Amino acid sequence: MSSTRTVTVASSQGLHARPAKLFVEAAQASGAQVTIAKGEKSVNAASILGVLSLGVEKDDQVLLTAEGENEEQTLDSLEQFLTTDHDSAS
Amino acid sequence: MSELSGIGVGRGIAAGPVARMSPPPPAPADEASARSAEDETQRVQVAVAEVAAELEARGRTAGGMARDVLEAQAMMAQDPTLHDAVATRLQAGKTGEYAVHEAFAEFRATLEALGGYLGERASDLSDVSQRVIASLRGLPAPGVPDPGHPFILVAEDLAPADTALLNLDQVQALVTIQGGPTSHTAILAREKSITAIVGVAEAESLTEGQQVIVDAGAGTVITDPTQEQLDEAEARRAAHEAEAAAPITPGALADGTAVPLLANLGSAKSTDKAVALGAEGVGLFRTEFLFLSADEAPSVDEQRQAYQSVLEAFPGQKVVVRALDAGADKPLSFLNDAPEENPALGLRGLRALMANEQILTDQLTALAQAQENTEADVWVMAPMVSTVEEAEAFTALAKEHGLATAGVMVEVPSIALMADELLTRTDFASIGTNDLTQYTMAADRLLGSVASLQDPWHPAVLRLIREVGAAGIASGKPVGVCGEAAADPLLAVVLVGLGVNTLSMSPAALADVRAELKLHTVEEARSIAAAALTAATATQAREAAQGAAQKS
Known part of the structure; x- marks a missing residue:
């Protein structure tokens, strides 16, 4: 079993720099196996190099897949993370 | 006590223990490992954990923007995708050093090909790779040292990337072996008002932890100074600081x-x-x-x-x-x-x-x-x-x-x-x-x-x-x-x-x-x-x- 969710990224820097690091930390902390995909390419969301190599920009659509404990809850929190602009606050 | 000379930048004076900037380790050769794949895996895991812990600790000390950069580097060291790429090479009988070198280089090339911001992160990855390889070989971490107390930085020369990471609260003075009065180090020192002497050929002989006085006005590095010399240096440092804080008057000669x-x-x-x-x-x-x-x-x-x-x-x-x-x-x-x-x-x-x-x-x-x-x-x-x-x-x-x-x-x-x-x-x-x-x-x-x-x-x-x-x-x-x-x-x-x-x-x-x-x-x-x-x-x-x- 696994759950998926399509999310539009709101962060003005996309998933680079600080937002990428925070996203990977959140994925690692979830306890679930999470992948993030942009187009054809899918990577382990716990891998900062994988996430960076996707080159996700603002307004890109990404597909999140979670497998394991608390799938829906994990997807909820990661979706909320991605739809927040983390750069506007700083 | 001895005195080394070079070209001073400005008139600052500072005293403290030497910390040397270590050069990056030479790239490992592609040779068969004498150890088992399990032993190599164990070694790499220890080295990676050590490097990640050190980067995180430096991030906590640095705070601010530098903290994010260092913590991201710590994450790169422990990245699961990278771990898999290293493991594949270890199974093929490579040494830990070579497996790390090659796996990181592959990711570096991927990031560089993406260009822009990611291309810039490629150098972060090289830095992590060199740290892990240095740790595997038992060498000091390359780059700007961070002994955790104020120090005099002694380096061959400083690149812009090195100076960006300098913790100016800790670096009391810069001494470089290479470089002239218009080198990058001299220009940085002038801009940031750091006491510096460049082109000190004999600085090669300075050792880690050795006490020195760096007198930029005279262009000299005094090694193993006496207490009297240290007291005088401190008095001059305080006088120089007071001068810098003196009220600003229009530029004029004594007359x-x-x-x-x-x-x-x-x-x-x-x-x-x-x-x-x-x-x-x-x-x-x-x-x-x-x-x-x-x-x-x-x-x-x-x-x-x-x-x-x-x-x-x-x-x-x-x-x-x-x-x-x-x-x-x-x-x-x-x-x-x-x-x-x-x-x-x-x-x-x-x-x-x-x-x-x-x-x-x-x-x-x-x-x-x-x-x-x-x-x-x-x-x-x-x-x-x-x-x-x-x-x-x-x-x-x-x-x-x-x-x-x-x-x-x-x-x-x-x-x-x-x-x-x-x-x-x-x-x-x-x-x-x-x-x-x-x-x-x-x-x-x-x-x-x-x-x-x-x-x-x-x-x-x-x-x-x-x-x-x-x-x-x-x-x-x-x-x-x-x-x-x-x-x-x-x-x-x-x-x-x-x-x-x-x-x-x-x-x-x-x-x-x-x-x-x-x-x-x-x-x-x-x-x-x-x-x-x-x-x-x-x-x-x-x-x-x-x-x-x-x-x-």
């Missing part, structure tokens, strides 16, 4: 002769700092920043706005704007895209502007408009002028556009030698000592292997400056200096003794130069300059000036 101290600015951003540090105007406003990131020249309107924002900060004061100085180390495709064998001797500076007159006239138009809208006293000057005809043509063009005061930079020996003829045809001269030294000594200022020739103390350079100073006195026209030489406090005194009226420098250097000028009268400045001129070498000129200055 009251005014020597206006001006700022070198490269964009509108640093104007506030220049004003705060007591700049009495701007002696060199570089306009390249408007052009370097552009595919075509910016419009008159864009230029006017940028010039205006600098001029507004200096009402009633002089702002010397340099026309676009492109070419050589700052190529611009829309100005000159013909490949040249010797760009420093090619179509650059005013030569390139005269070949693209529209760019020059747009710039002069924008500047004249900005002048209309502000209270600053706008002067304009041409870069890289070699002949009197070029100076005449530029001066006439600037006046046609309504700019009342037009002059030229003296960076080429030919125009320095013709200074008397030059100053009857233009309003002022500003000596750019970095290029003047490069062209006089025929030594590329960006080339480390000839850095020792790039020394403005060379008597050949001083003699050329004497020509310009004398022509200034004879004609009554102002002569300024706007190179790194003006930021060297003792050399600044020599320049004034040679007839220079104004000194322009990075704002951080103003306090030291202001303090040194106050120690000498104009007569003393002339005899210090005369002493330097009698020397046969740059080192002798510096020593002769130091000797004469101590007497005054």
Whole structure:
């Protein structure tokens, strides 16, 4: 079993720099196996190099897949993370 | 105790234990491992954990933006994708060092291919890779050391990437084995007011933790000092700090002769700092920043706005704007895209502007408009002028556009030698000592292997400056200096003794130069300059000036 969710990224820097690091930390902390995909390419969301190599920009659509404990809850929190602009606050 | 000598930057003094910057470990060879794959995996895991823990600890200490960068690096070290790539190579019988090297290099190439921001992260990854390899070999971590207490950084030389990571609360002074007075390290030290001595060849012998005193004013590193020497150094450090905090007065010699101290600015951003540090105007406003990131020249309107924002900060004061100085180390495709064998001797500076007159006239138009809208006293000057005809043509063009005061930079020996003829045809001269030294000594200022020739103390350079100073006195026209030489406090005194009226420098250097000028009268400045001129070498000129200055 696994759950998926399509999310539009709101962060003005996309998933680079600080937002990428925070996203990977959140994925690692979830306890679930999470992948993030942009187009054809899918990577382990716990891998900062994988996430960076996707080159996700603002307004890109990404597909999140979670497998394991608390799938829906994990997807909820990661979706909320991605739809927040983390750069506007700083 | 022994004394090592080099070229001091500024007049600071500091004492503390040496921490050496370790070079990156050599790339590992692709050879079969003598250990089992399990042993290698274990070794790599330990090394990765150690590096990640260290990066995280440094991040906690650093805080702010640096913390994010360091924590992201710690995550890269422990990245699961990378771990898999390393594991595959270990299973194939590679050594831990080689597996790490190759797996990281593969990711580095991926990031570089993506370009932009990710391309920049590629160097972070190399840094992590080198740290892990150093740890596997039991070597100290490469890069800027972080012993956790204040230290004197000793390095072969510093790259911009190293200096960006320097923790200035901990680094008491910099000592580099390579490098001259215009090296990246010297420029950084001047900008940030860090005590520094560059080109200390014998610093190779300094060991980790050894106590030293770094005396930039004297250009000496004293090893294993006595308590008495340490006390004296501390007293001088405190005096220097008090001097830097002293109220800002206009630049002047001991007898009251005014020597206006001006700022070198490269964009509108640093104007506030220049004003705060007591700049009495701007002696060199570089306009390249408007052009370097552009595919075509910016419009008159864009230029006017940028010039205006600098001029507004200096009402009633002089702002010397340099026309676009492109070419050589700052190529611009829309100005000159013909490949040249010797760009420093090619179509650059005013030569390139005269070949693209529209760019020059747009710039002069924008500047004249900005002048209309502000209270600053706008002067304009041409870069890289070699002949009197070029100076005449530029001066006439600037006046046609309504700019009342037009002059030229003296960076080429030919125009320095013709200074008397030059100053009857233009309003002022500003000596750019970095290029003047490069062209006089025929030594590329960006080339480390000839850095020792790039020394403005060379008597050949001083003699050329004497020509310009004398022509200034004879004609009554102002002569300024706007190179790194003006930021060297003792050399600044020599320049004034040679007839220079104004000194322009990075704002951080103003306090030291202001303090040194106050120690000498104009007569003393002339005899210090005369002493330097009698020397046969740059080192002798510096020593002769130091000797004469101590007497005054």
